[in-house]
Amino acid sequence: MRKPKRTKTATPRWPGRAGLVIAGVPLLLALLGPLPAGEPGPRAASFTLGGGHWLGTDFVGRDVWRQVLLGGQSVVLVALAATLLAYAVAVPLGLAAALTHRAWLEELLMRPLDVLLAVPSLLLILLVAAVFSPGAAGLALLVALVNIPDAARIVRAAASEAAARPAVEALRMQGETWWRTAVGYVGRSALRTFAADAGVRLTGVLYLVATAAFLGVGVEPDAADWAVMVDRNRTGLFVQPWAVVVPALLIVALSMGGNLAVDAVLEGRGSGREQSRERRPEDQQRQWWRQLVKAPGHGSHDSKEGRR
Template sequence: MKRPGRYAAGAAVAGVPLALAVLGPFFVGEPGARAASFTPGGGHWLGTDFVGRDVLDQVLLGGRPVVLVALAATALAYLVALPVGLVSALTHRRWLEETLMRPLDVLLAVPSLLMLLLVAAAFPPGAVGLALLVALVSVPDAARIVRAAAAEAASRPAVEALRMQGESWWRLAVGYVGRSILRTLAADAGIRLTGALYLVATAAFLGIGVAPDASDWAVMVDRNRAGLFIQPWAVVVPALLIVALTMGSNLLVDAAMEHRAPAGRTPRDRVRSEPAPRAPVPPRKGRRP
């Protein structure tokens, strides 16, 4: 698929859940009387859930918490991972690198679901606590990606030349190394956002940081899965919206990271492709030139 096609496909796939997350709550009216109408009809276009709430209203209301928490958790993870990774890659002090990276390696060895359960009690319930929790789980892996990409850029001769010229650490870290790893960070951001959505949904399944009756897509899937064959819309619709959001985000990132083919060869390419001129052959002795 070509680059414009990737953009169009990603925008179309991710646009629906994003639009519902942003605009959905404005289309929800006053809550009416609860009815046990699992099949669509009677004013309930998608039927009702296991407690009699309108499924369509829950879909319109449930996207904003998932999207906002995932985006906030991804941003918070990079706010911590970026300075840690850049300092570890650019420092010449071994003890500083070990101090920054070894605790993250210990956290990385702990499974994410187990970490969710262990630290859930330390965070306040609600969207803020869930965003902090997901960000904490995402920091170790993100910091390792930043450190690996920055270490490769920091080993280039240009960085050594800037150091010999007395450039500041900020100029090295942000002005050169940071700009060099933007493509890697953008590619990792799509994966990180997908992981954040997965952790947010998992936390909702486990009842961590989310009320059991909250209007949330992940909570809808968890609370209605027992009646999947009786009321499939309460499970299928929010699950498809979560999948569409993750797939669309990755398509957009892939399109942004795809290299654009050059329109023509540059003068340097033409010089490299042309054969080198032959040196003149000196005349043999005893013969006139």
């Protein structure tokens, strides 16, 4: 009697594709937008629709479409740089705290981060900006600084489970380097948690950078920046809404699309591993059955019994 075949449940791919499309539009505008932007034309009246301008004009009569093409780099590049800088510091700190056997060293690494975590991130950015007046690079460093404590705590929590496994002690007894143990084994074991946190953290960093730019930190008051556009044009929202709605939608689309894409990748990898685990016992059973059927004397024994 044959066993019923298991139906393979395909992981839905549309959320990932939709996320790539949604996030791809603002990314393309941010990276390639300055190329077709061209030179600025003559300024028209403020908050006007039409007149040769696709999206009208802004609060000082500039073309909104040209400002949209130019305004993505400052937001997207600063957010990506801040996220990468935060993880470049948080991952080694979190892995070192998870793998150390010395309580004093773990306290030395994590307690200063807890103090920094207690300070509101936006308040810290405003206080530092009031003293030093940072540019785009300084804003990226500030945003990375306020994200390091939380990222390091998540890295440490995700790596602690893998660090307690017997395999880590075996690697130490074999004399493996710290890099191979921490990154090669512990880091790879917690990679899914790191990736999930990176997707959520990029959204928070993006909104933090946009909020700082909205308050005038790191950018000029009349700079071509999506967050600055929302701030400066909000007074004419009901007269010329495109100057506010379009840059706001691009910021939301970038964060929402990035989360959808990361979630789809994580779910796809997780379901693939589960399916491979489910197939292993079945494949072993089939292989055992084939070996049994092809065993010498098995077929001849059955034929003799049939003749009798």
